Amino acid sequence: MQSESTLLLAGGKIPAGDLLGSQPYISYSPDEQRLSRFIQHEIHDLILGGRSRLVLLKFYPQHEAGPAISTQCPGLNPQAVRQEVAARIATDALSFFGPLHGGVITQQTFGEVILQERLFSTPYPHITLERYDCYDAPTGEPLLGAWRACRMQNLQRETRTNRMVDLALLTLEISKAVFPQLLK
Numbered sequence: 001m002q003s004e005s006t007l008l009l010a011g012g013k014i015p016a017g018d019l020l021g022s023q024p025y026i027s028y029s030p031d032e033q034r035l036s037r038f039i040q041h042e043i044h045d046l047i048l049g050g051r052s053r054l055v056l057l058k059f060y061p062q063h064e065a066g067p068a069i070s071t072q073c074p075g076l077n078p079q080a081v082r083q084e085v086a087a088r089i090a091t092d093a094l095s096f097f098g099p100l101h102g103g104v105i106t107q108q109t110f111g112e113v114i115l116q117e118r119l120f121s122t123p124y125p126h127i128t129l130e131r132y133d134c135y136d137a138p139t140g141e142p143l144l145g146a147w148r149a150c151r152m153q154n155l156q157r158e159t160r161t162n163r164m165v166d167l168a169l170l171t172l173e174i175s176k177a178v179f180p181q182l183l184k
Helices: 030-047 083-096 155-183
Strands: 053-059 106-110 113-121 127-136 142-151
Touching: 030 053, 030 083, 030 142, 053 083
Parallel strands: none
Antiparallel strands: 053 142, 106 113, 113 127, 127 142
């Protein structure tokens, strides 16, 4: 049984970056490679239902020590990841869920912090993106921004339930066929 088929295009001039052309080469360090694979794995885990929420990105506009990268990627040396590469990986991760359609920007005040939230729909009917921005209430200066992907349903649970229902219906059909024969 063949599981895939292939269309082969050889030769010809296709512009780089075009869907049919070569992707632009990006020089990643070993830690940047590790980070890109980790982020892709986390997104894949969300899509398949292995997790219900994934914080894709947090950024601190007022960070005094300059640009900083923080992640829970095992074995990653954050100092070895260039800021521009981390920004590209973060942008690509957000773009994966696009095109985005934003809802109403809501706002709440908690003491000295103002929280703005905005919900975005994605082409995935079971996944939404949420953007959070925190501001200093007296000055209006940005303190923190974050993007989070949320799963609205758990496909693994639904798939298991559907398989159990299918198994029960199959058992019922088999029993209908077998029991009348046993009664004769």
